Amino acid sequence: MKLSLGEKSFQLINYVFLIAASATMVMPLLHLLAMSFSSPIAADSKEVFLLPVEFTTASWVHILQNKGLWKSFGITVYITVLGTLLSMLFSILTAFPLSRKEFLIRKPVMFAIVLTMIFNAPMIPFFLTVRELGMMNSLWALIIPGLIGTFNMVIIRTFFMGIPKELDDSARIDGCHDFRILFQIYLPLSKPVMATVSLFYAVGYWNTFSRAVLFLRDPELWPLQMKLRAYLISPEELAQVNMFLGDYDFNTTTLKAATIIFATVPIVLVYPYLQKFFVKGAMLGSLKE
Numbered sequence: 001m002k003l004s005l006g007e008k009s010f011q012l013i014n015y016v017f018l019i020a021a022s023a024t025m026v027m028p029l030l031h032l033l034a035m036s037f038s039s040p041i042a043a044d045s046k047e048v049f050l051l052p053v054e055f056t057t058a059s060w061v062h063i064l065q066n067k068g069l070w071k072s073f074g075i076t077v078y079i080t081v082l083g084t085l086l087s088m089l090f091s092i093l094t095a096f097p098l099s100r101k102e103f104l105i106r107k108p109v110m111f112a113i114v115l116t117m118i119f120n121a122p123m124i125p126f127f128l129t130v131r132e133l134g135m136m137n138s139l140w141a142l143i144i145p146g147l148i149g150t151f152n153m154v155i156i157r158t159f160f161m162g163i164p165k166e167l168d169d170s171a172r173i174d175g176c177h178d179f180r181i182l183f184q185i186y187l188p189l190s191k192p193v194m195a196t197v198s199l200f201y202a203v204g205y206w207n208t209f210s211r212a213v214l215f216l217r218d219p220e221l222w223p224l225q226m227k228l229r230a231y232l233i234s235p236e237e238l239a240q241v242n243m244f245l246g247d248y249d250f251n252t253t254t255l256k257a258a259t260i261i262f263a264t265v266p267i268v269l270v271y272p273y274l275q276k277f278f279v280k281g282a283m284l285g286s287l288k289e
Contacts, residue, residue, distance in 0.1 A: 030050050032260050034053075035052075037057065038254060039056055039249065040249070040254055056250070060258050075224070076205075076224040078139070079205050080205040080267075082143065084202045087146075087147055087149065088198055091152055091197065092156060094113075094153050096182050098110055113150055114154075116150050123214075138215070141211060142208050155197055159190055206224075207225060228263045232259075
């Protein structure tokens with residue numbers, strides 16, 4: 001179909017805007033990546049922009065030998081994988097009955113759940129509750145309090161509501177119970193929205209910071225974001241060498257850049273595998289005819 005001049009102009013403006021928006025997000029990451037592969041003198045003299053100057057891998061070799069960083073990385077992976085699996089399980093088990101008309105009290109329950117999106121728990125009662133439950137200085141404090149994200153659960157519920165009721169009726173005629181209907185009919189039909197919500201949960205767990213600050217006192221339990229904060233505040237701890245003695249191909253500036261990339265890239269790499277589901281899942285879960 002031939003586009004009019006107005007439609008072509010609108011598309012052009014859209015493309016320009018989207019390219020500019022993408023550049024503002026990608027360029028800082030590319031700048032840090034270039035810094036991490038540049039020499040200390042070039043990094044400190046502000047010569048680096050998007051390409052490395054005096055290319056060297058010394059900063060990466062150094063941080064990849066940092067056992068503390070790898071331990072925090074493992075903790076973050078553990079929190080992300082376990083937290084995402086548990087969050088998806090409980091979100092699905094909550095969304096399914098709330099999407100069924102047979103569940104007579106679904107409206108008041110849903111109203112109560114939506115209220116939590118408007119009125120968040122105050123920090124002090126939240127902290128005292130977690131402490132009284134015995135989760136202080138435990139990785140469970142980073143998972144259980146945020147186990148079900150209301151927004152994510154609502155997306156799943158809305159998607160379930162769009163699945164034809166006739167599928168339920170046919171399954172029940174064949175003798176299926178609710179759990180079998182959920183796991184053998186609904187979930188296979190829900191791959192786009194499941195991938196989308198899983199990504200939302202995974203990014204949230206990967207970037208866990210505020211709860212770690214509140215509930216973790218032992219540095220041995222710090223996730224990657226907490227370790228990154230400690231290194232940015234005290235870069236000499238990241239260097240683990242006396243920078244005033246010896247000639248090194250890295251310094252605290254290049255080490256900080258490499259560490260930020262190290263903490264960011266893994267979760268970014270997950271997105272391309274879920275991209276084909278992402279837009280479709282978000283739209284299907286947010287609209288209902």
